[in-house]
Amino acid sequence: MSIIKNPLWLLVFLALTVFSMATAIATATPPVLVWPTPNPAFSNGATIEGFVQAAASGNPRSGLYGCVRNGGTKFHEGLDLFGLEFDENNEVKDSVFSVLSGRVALINKIPAYSDYGRYVVIAHQQEGVSFYTLYAHLKSVDSRLTLNSEIKGGSRIGRMGRSAGSYTIPKQRAHLHFEIGLKLSRNFQNWYNRKSFESPNWHGQWNGMNLLGVDPLDFFRSIQSKKVSSFPEYLKSLPVFVKVQVHYSRIPSFVRENRFCLVKKRLNKDQIAGWSISFSKYGIPVRWEPLSASEMKVGTKQNIQIISYNSSLKIEPCCALFQIKDQSIKPSKLLLSHLEKLLAD
Numbered sequence: 612m613s614i615i616k617n618p619l620w621l622l623v624f625l626a627l628t629v630f631s632m633a634t635a636i637a638t639a640t641p642p643v644l645v646w647p648t649p650n651p652a653f654s655n656g657a658t659i660e661g662f663v664q665a666a667a668s669g670n671p672r673s674g675l676y677g678c679v680r681n682g683g684t685k686f687h688e689g690l691d692l693f694g695l696e697f698d699e700n701n702e703v704k705d706s707v708f709s710v711l712s713g714r715v716a717l718i719n720k721i722p723a724y725s726d727y728g729r730y731v732v733i734a735h736q737q738e739g740v741s742f743y744t745l746y747a748h749l750k751s752v753d754s755r756l757t758l759n760s761e762i763k764g765g766s767r768i769g770r771m772g773r774s775a776g777s778y779t780i781p782k783q784r785a786h787l788h789f790e791i792g793l794k795l796s797r798n799f800q801n802w803y804n805r806k807s808f809e810s811p812n813w814h815g816q817w818n819g820m821n822l823l824g825v826d827p828l829d830f831f832r833s834i835q836s837k838k839v840s841s842f843p844e845y846l847k848s849l850p851v852f853v854k855v856q857v858h859y860s861r862i863p864s865f866v867r868e869n870r871f872c873l874v875k876k877r878l879n880k881d882q883i884a885g886w887s888i889s890f891s892k893y894g895i896p897v898r899w900e901p902l903s904a905s906e907m908k909v910g911t912k913q914n915i916q917i918i919s920y921n922s923s924l925k926i927e928p929c930c931a932l933f934q935i936k937d938q939s940i941k942p943s944k945l946l947l948s949h950l951e952k953l954l955a956d
């Protein structure tokens with residue numbers, strides 16, 4: 612069962628390709644993307660050893676995005692970058708910069724509140740996409756930075772450090788944890804309230820559980836090689852991995868905030884019975900198609916049905932979106948958790 616062989620999927624793909632080309636033509640000068648630290652190694656074409664901070668294993672690949680931790684069993688949702696400048700106590704002190712212009716969405720000054728430690732989130736909007744960049748484990752946040760203020764790409768956010776909530780980052784592994792991605796729901800608090808967490812949600816919709824990061828290095832490389840010219844274009848370039856169908860008669864906040872993903876079709880709001888959602892390999896819901904009742908293949912309202920998957924893409928063990936067992940295909944806990952939040956409105 613491969614979506615590549617599905618003619619319906621091809622039609623949608625063609626329609627979206629035309630749509631994205633039209634969007635690209637309408638776009639003015641692409642925004643300038645700035646590397647988040649002063650280290651020039653990436654810009655100079657160095658290999659990852661020149662800028663990526665390894666985890667305890669010492670393998671630089673463990674600082675990349677993906678199933679790179681604990682022998683491939685643990686997901687790392689960002690990119691770890693080491694510093695080049697140190698003070699007299701051997702503490703890192705490199706500046707950290709906002710990679711794009713945006714708005715300061717969160718400043719967490721209390722490291723104990725999060726495993727991100729002291730962190731800043733910048734919200735960005737481009738071409739019908741609301742996305743974030745996140746800068747974690749900071750030593751300090753720039754005193755001029757205020758919540759909701761506009762910030763230019765390349766402006767200083769703070770200093771690199773090794774702050775973290777429930778664990779300690781040793782001096783020699785101090786780094787910036789950098790993320791770029793999308794939030795699952797504007798109404799994340801609804802989801803949080805339904806769960807019995809021991810602590811309050813200190814970070815609102817910028818809680819790590821509501822954030823879906825993409826591969827930052829792949830994004831920077833795609834911009835550097837001119838494969839894409841913006842983050843929205845990058846999202847549109849991500850291959851679809853799995854397509855699911857769910858009952859949901861409203862328009863989720865994710866779709867409202869990320870119009871790029873909506874498959875355009877003639878369907879009134881009150882005719883929406885459910886959605887077909889296409890996810891990338893790492894769980895980014897890149898395409899949403901509203902469905903009428905007659906288009907729904909799902910038997911009961913509780914069911915989430917996997918419609919198709921792209922068999923040419925390898926399943927990542929630490930963040931599998933589905934399991935195939937006895938010739939039947941089931942959504943994984945991770946995919947169900949994403950859907951719970953995406954449909955939390």
Ligand SMILES: [Zn+2]
Nearest residue numbers: 689690691788
């Ligand atoms: Zn990290």
